[in-house]
Amino acid sequence: MARPRMFDEERALDAAMRTFWEKGYEATSTQDLCEATGLGRSSIYNTFKSKHDLFERALAYYIDTMTTAQLAVLEDPRHRAADRIRALFAMVVDGETEHRAGGRSLGCLTVNTTVELAARDSRAAAILERDTARRLTVLRAVIDEGRRDGSITSQRDAEALARFINAAIGGMRISSQGGADRTTLESIAEVTLDALTH
């Protein structure tokens, strides 16, 4: 009954997400978003309430793709728990190697947003907290499985190990953004795994 959209909303979201990922929230202008999505201002503001709303959607979109893929690896029943965590680290290393701009890794949008916005943007913080809780829940389950299948022998409680693994991933991403190469990231992952078989 009316003129249809000439663009795919998800494609626009994906382009906006990549821009926020590369430049951060503050450094991304609405003009940048227009150019990245190929849309005009009106189309963007007609589809999304504001720059911040678009950012929230982009962040949720990022989490929906990235975290979901990572948790799928963690829940793969074909491998023992420790190997799934190893696979998760490999995924992170691949991601850091793959997603770059200006010769540097882009890191991870959730980590970047935690640093840039969590302290003063409660809406973004809430999205991030939900993601962290979800990740930790799956990690705890994997650790319990690892205890049963014998691949994880550390006596630390599952909560501590889950937090440790999540922190290690963050540390790898920071290292990557700081210039660490693939081999370095792989060695960090190896040492991290040592702690699980203590």
Next chain:
Amino acid sequence: MARPRMFDEERALDAAMRTFWEKGYEATSTQDLCEATGLGRSSIYNTFKSKHDLFERALAYYIDTMTTAQLAVLEDPRHRAADRIRALFAMVVDGETEHRAGGRSLGCLTVNTTVELAARDSRAAAILERDTARRLTVLRAVIDEGRRDGSITSQRDAEALARFINAAIGGMRISSQGGADRTTLESIAEVTLDALTH
């Protein structure tokens, strides 16, 4: 032969540093810097070439105080190597607990800057890289000592362990900014130390 400064440059630098630490580079306006330092625009631009120059000075000032204090702990000859690393982690945890705003940890200015600027600001990246190199050098030395005094038994090479420890600190800071409390950070530190005595 002329009118002297009415303000202490180092105090101004400290105030500017705290502002950049709390809000990040992009979100800090020159107005914010005037208010934080108590100086007028002219005084700031007369003393520092630009907002970016002031930021570089503030970052260097942060590194000069923070990293230097941390490396002093790592070089304390009264304790065995592993205990020095434990003390370093305790220092990080204390710092995260101490420096907060809006109910959240401020994290670490070097980590925050790595995330926000390293990819598109080569000058900031160079400052950060120098700091990382310095930290890694000291960490490698501590690990070598730990091998000798028996407090570090991991067979991984010193470079890998140094990178791992540095990454772990970054991961703890991200966790803290993501809302992790003191107890959680302490448990992450404990598990991290496990990897050194593998």
Next chain:
DNA sequence: ATAGTTATGGATTGATCGGTTCAAAACTTG
């Protein structure tokens, strides 16, 4: 005192910010 120099506060710059408005274009439905 006075000449010389710098620091300072306030006004001001052009550019860019996020966001709105509006008329014309484009499409669906009857």
Next chain:
DNA sequence: CAAGTTTTGAACCGATCAATCCATAACTAT
């Protein structure tokens, strides 16, 4: 085809951005 609805692009909004300018105040050296 025509009525009705939404999308779209461009012009435009006040606010704020980093940075500069300038007149005056404040100080030192002679």
